[in-house]
Amino acid sequence: EAQVTQNPRYLITVTGKKLTVTCSQNMNHEYMSWYRQDPGLGLRQIYYSMNVEVTDKGDVPEGYKVSRKEKRNFPLILESPSPNQTSLYFCASRPKPDTLRAFFGQGTRLTVV
Amino acid sequence: KQEVTQIPAALSVPEGENLVLNCSFTDSAIYNLQWFRQDPGKGLTSLLLIQSSQREQTSGRLNASLDKSSGRSTLYIAASQPGDSATYLCAVPYSGTYKYIFGTGTRLKVLA
Secondary structure (H helix, E strand, O other), rough: OOOOEOOOEEEEEOOOOOEEEEEEEEEOOOOEEEEEEEEEEEEEEEEEEOOOOOOEEEOOEEEEEEEEOOEEEEOOEEEEOOOOOOOOEEEEEEEOOOOOOOOOOOOOEEEOO | OOOOOEEEOOOEEEEEOEEEEEEEEEOOOOOOOEEEOOOOOEEEEEEEEOEEEOOEEEOOOOOEEEEEOEEEEEEEEOOOOHOEEEEEEEEEEEOOOOOOOOOOOOEEEEEO
């Protein structure tokens, strides 16, 4: 089944403790991105990747890192999480950057205390 | 800068009603627009995608229209059902990039 898989689905952590949210897609898509969703602010893009080893900042990249060593995986790294990073995170992929339809993961609800 | 607005923010209707969700965008130089559905605690599912050369797209009881000149898209849901209860989001590409800008969504509740 074609899908985008995120792990974990739920995470509660403490300020400053490094964490990684994984994202994997099995559709051989080139374009992958991370979003965070906050009440009243909608979905905002954090980082995106046009292909392997090609990543760039989105609208709200501060406090986040990403890597794209393989086509299928696009992990989101929070080196020193803070409470303002408490949010619902989504990973998404598209076959190519200019392909229209996007596929989304199930989301990761992160709480930083 | 592209801005996307969805009205109303929330909507509650009795089962069987036909309803219209609105999406407005400020930059009409778009090459497509997508409507998504989001269920609580779940990801986004693409419902309809309209390319700039099209005026509307239909899938089952859903029909989406696009009027680039006025910066508007509407999602029409016919004969609404309780299973249609979800948040509906529209998204347009940010001019000159491959990034999508999302509206804040319309939270729909269809009452049985």
